[in-house]
Amino acid sequence: MGKYIELTSENFEATVKEGVSLVDFWAPWCGPCRMIAPVIEELAEEFEGKANICKVNTDEQQELAMQFAVRSIPTIVFMKDGEIVDQMIGAASKQAFADKLNSLL
């Protein structure tokens, strides 16, 4: 069963280096982040082997949040081969995230 990848400054680059990645910057106190948490889990299963579905806890990974200039959460960054190609701010539907991922695959 697919599970999302918890990213830290240690494993970030190696994880997103190749292929398509979705990176969800979130924090435990954020309502809309919690709202999309089950969506991210389902995406991790559905895109297993096709895209890296990742989460960054901005509370613990403040350097990563700063590096990506995250000032609003949830921020969902889409990457291809280590480069940022798009981002979405705020809660959205699973379909919206899936469509974006499919357009990059």
Next chain:
Amino acid sequence: MLDLAIIGGGPAGLTAGLYATRGGIKNVTMFEKGLPGGQITQSSEIENYPGQVEVVTGMELMDKWPEQCKRFGLKHDMNEVKQITKTGDIFNIVLGNETVEAKSVIIATGSVPKAAGIKGEAEFFGRGVSTCATCDGFFYKGKDVVVIGGGDTAIEEAIYLSNICNKVYLIHRRDKFRASPHEVAKMDNIDNIEVILNHNTLEIIGDNMGVTGVIVEDKETKEKKTINALGAFIFVGRDILNESLKQDDGSFLCDLNDNGEVIVDLKMRTSCKGLFAAGDIRIDAPKQVVCAAGDGATAGISAISYLQ
């Protein structure tokens, strides 16, 4: 076919689900694109929910609601509803990639934060402009921010931000607040909130890193000044989410008022038979969790009698 489709998973939708399922309706699905809870999960403190004596966050208040509903058989479909239509007596719930049929519908989609229509607001959204203090306040620890608005939410969230930020400027275009006197008095005791009344916010300015300040204008003297701040939190009311009621020909499935709010009677019945509305989407909604929950219960009970 569903007996009842509930659109929206906030306090109204959840309570409608609770009452409908516990009242014996078998096939009830609540459509909510993510974890249920609704807009109140963004609120930093609730101190007026009856029986809830300790002050809690919106997230804490809503924590157990979904679990209670599931106990009586409410199903949750994590899908966004695009449109609701009706063919004869049957409703069609149009989702992204399929359509589900239902005998009755309760719409409880609520509202989303309204844009203030200020120059720079859209450009810097997510890069300094925010509508959720509990989400984003953390990124402004020890920094200066502005809050724009004059209602309860603006003042509550200004107080919340004053605990995190160095300084909070509260900018309101009128000369007094709409917020409750209790909230205003609470704010008056806080040293690092500076209230700027009777000022229009003309522009949110910034650079490629994000917001750097706002330009405000005194409504009487027309004097302009720039307030330096890295964050601009906007709480100027909410827009009703009635999009899913729109039909292909541009009309709406049921009657709305001029503000786009769904017209209901005391049983939460709309002008469309079998369609009920609950919570912030309806006319005269007090926009309180307890009222939304009450509406949900009423709509749930009305749906039961409609189905019988």
